[in-house]
Amino acid sequence: MSTSVKETLNSKQSFWFFIGPAFLVSVGYMDPGNWATSLEAGSRYGYALLWVITLASLIAVLMQLLSAKLGIASGKNLAQMIRVEHPGKGGTFLLSTAALAMVATDLAEFLGVAVALNLLFDIPLVVAIFLTIFDVLLILWLERFGFRWVEMTILAFVATIGLGYVVELWLAQPEWADVAKAMFVPNATIMDTTALFIAMGILGATVMPHNLYLHSHQVMTRRDEGCSEETCRRFYKMMRWDTILALTAAWIVNSAILIMASAAFHEKGLLITDIDEAYKTLGPLLGEAAALTFGIALLASGIASSTTGTLAGQIVFESFFKKRPVNILKIRLFIRLGTMIPAAIAILLSTTPLKLLVLSQVILSMQLPFAVIPLVRMTSNPMIMGDLVNDAKTKITAWSATALIVGLNIWLLVMLAVEAFK
Known part of the structure; x- marks a missing residue:
């Protein structure tokens, strides 16, 4: 994304100048992929996997x-x-796995827009899929006015999603005492293969590889070419507040999706296996206002996250071109076609969007170590980081989180292999 010289960092910029990059990233933490995993987790297991969202959110803040x-x-x-x-x-190899993750990410976000258009305006799903290509044009148009316009537009979408779930929770009336306990206390439900699969989906939908690429790029819209050590330290201090505020909001929204699914569906013995099923079921259960709010929030989520997903994909695909000239429009259209075609085929083959969404999140989780390990290694290297190198406590925490991610991936593969040979 282009950066105006007048918009870059100087040592006297106010706190509000720094707010934005993490909120742009945060929409990826409340995208349709998160909806898919949280809806299934809540309707199938009630509040039991709520603690997984809390753990994944803490890892996300760190990364x-x-x-x-x-x-x-x-x-x-x-x-x-x-x-x-x-x-x-x-x-x-690392960037190729990242490119695969970008396609999986964009597939989830892409399907979210298509499903929302279908539910709200009764547009056939296949037609809705092809309409979503216009978000590329939205990005190009907004970028003409500078990075702040893109960030503020995404922030408006985030606010829409958050407001939507305030309404949903008010209508669903969950058991808040049970919610508070489940949010922070682990339980043994994850030992079940299906629960582990969904938990891995939650991890993949929360700690998303494309956000790691996007955030490292977006902070440079506030950075001067000659960033002194003192200025960079102040810059990072401000970015910490931006990140914590943005991802706390994302944690609340993600938790709200699961809480709503538990209160509205699980407690009534309903298992939700598709997003359109959730939309159609909410009307009779909680009223048409709940269904409409759900659909609008899903549309906002899909458009916003699809926009940031395409931006992140551009960052990764540009790395393959090295110093060769890059046509940004061609890259974005390539990314869009790369997700549009499999989505259209899946819909035509009657594959349910929710299953495809959950699978895409598991693919993301499987790719995550290939992004996280280089990130932790590089930020622990004083030759790269200077005064901002990870201290001992951060190294231990970061490598522990990385080991957990890798361990869960191996555990999932083993359990799937055991199930396959039964």
Whole structure:
């Protein structure tokens, strides 16, 4: 994304100047993929997996802080740094897995827009899929006015989603004592293969690889070319507030989706296996206002996250071109076609969007180690980070979170293999 010289950081900028990059990223934490995993988790297991959202959100805050710090200290985004640190086949492999994650990410967001258009305006799903290509034009139009317009537009979508779930929770009337306990106290439900699959989906939908690439890039809209150590330290301090505020909002929204699904569906013995089923069921249960609010929030989520997903995809795909000229429009259209075609095929084959959404989130979770490990390694390198290098406590926490992510992926693969050979 282009950056105006007049809009970049100086040491006297106010706190509000720094607010924005993390909120742009945060919409990826409340995208249709999150809706899919949280709806199924809530309707199938009640509040039992709510603690997984809390854990995943804490890991997300840590990883996004590392991503922002990498961009501030190095002046490069994560994709560019991977290319610098791994110039050969290793870098190509890592960026290829990132490209796959971008397609999986955009598929979820893409389907969310299509499903919302279908539910709200009765547009056939296949037609709705092809209409979503216009979000590329939306990005190009907004960027003409500078990065702040893009961020403020996304923030408006985030506010719409949040307001929608305030209404949904007010209508659903959950048991708040049970919610408070489940939000912070783990339970053994995750030992079940299906629960683990959904939990992995929650992790993949919460800690998303494309957000790590996007955040490291977006912070540079506030960074001068000659960022002094003192200025960079102040910059990072402000970015910490931006990240914590934005991802706390995302945690609340994600939790609200699961809480609503539990209160509205699980407590009445209803298992939701598709997003349109949730929409159609909410009307009779909680009134048409609940269904309409659900549909509008889903549309806002899909459009906003699809926009940021395309921006993140651009960052990764640009890294393959190195110093060759890049046609931004062609890259964005390529990303859009790369997700539109499989989505259209899946719909034509009658694959339910919710199953496709959950699967896309598991794919993201499987790719996550290939983004997180290089990120933690680079932010722990004083040659790259200077004064912003990870301290001992951050290293231990970051590597522990990485080990948890890798361990859960291995556990899921083992359990799926065991189930396959039964």
